[in-house]
Amino acid sequence: MSTHSLPNTSQNQPALTTNTSVKTTRYDSLYKVLHWLVGSLILLMLIAKIGFANAITTEDKLNMLIGHSSIGSVLALLIIIRVVKRFVIKSERPIQTIPNWQKRLSGIVHLALYFCLIMIPLTGYLSASFHQLPVMPFTLINLSRVSSSGYVEADFLLMRSIHENMINLLIILLFVHIGGALYHKFIKKDDVMATMTPSKKIKKVE
Ligand code: HEM
């Protein structure tokens, strides 16, 4: 039986076992858990587009704001851990065996994704602090500062529109990102997708 941790296709193995410049063949478990957890919660949060549009009564809006800011706060925490792991601790990542232009393109898309992942919660909190209604994550604290500073509609609308534009940019980037991942999985049939999917162990190659 093969000792290799990747799918046992003859196409996959040589790229990972003969290339001596490759040290780690997969993202580690924490990278993967953070990637898929943040990914799933972001997709859930995108439903807020429909939720906020359909919230007619004040009670509906308050409940939407509680749910949205609670999940948003959990996401913000996970994103902070992810950014620290990636850019501060600089945990080791696999070097993909793909053409240079694809490395450059995916590098730019990944950086742009991180940019959105930082800007969206940030502008979310700022929108919340300028909000006319109380925004209470887990009903614990009120993020709205309007009771002390007064409501300025232009400030709220500006922050909300940056929040919304960043979300629209994220959606466009996700089309490229997910399209790229599926292209590698189903057309190139290489190991790019396998570096981010669950496996029993991380294979180290000298
Ligand atoms: C909201 C959803 C998602 C976000 C925000 C996201 C974000 C990211 C980011 C920032 C990276 C770079 C990791 C790093 O090197 O630091 C990454 C890698 C990756 N993602 Fe996603 N992703 C999402 C959804 C998906 C989905 C649905 C798939 C599969 C269909 C996917 C497949 C991958 C793969 C295969 C990699 C490794 C690619 C490589 O290292 O070149 N992602 N993702």
Ligand code: HEM
């Ligand atoms: C991290 C991922 C987040 C995503 C994907 C996200 C997504 C969204 C979406 C789709 C909308 C509706 C925009 C529209 O109508 O087109 C929205 C609005 C809003 N979000 Fe977020 N959001 C996130 C984080 C946060 C956070 C952390 C907060 C604050 C704690 C927040 C506060 C708000 C507020 C106050 C609004 C405006 C609600 C209103 O119009 O009354 N968001 N967000």
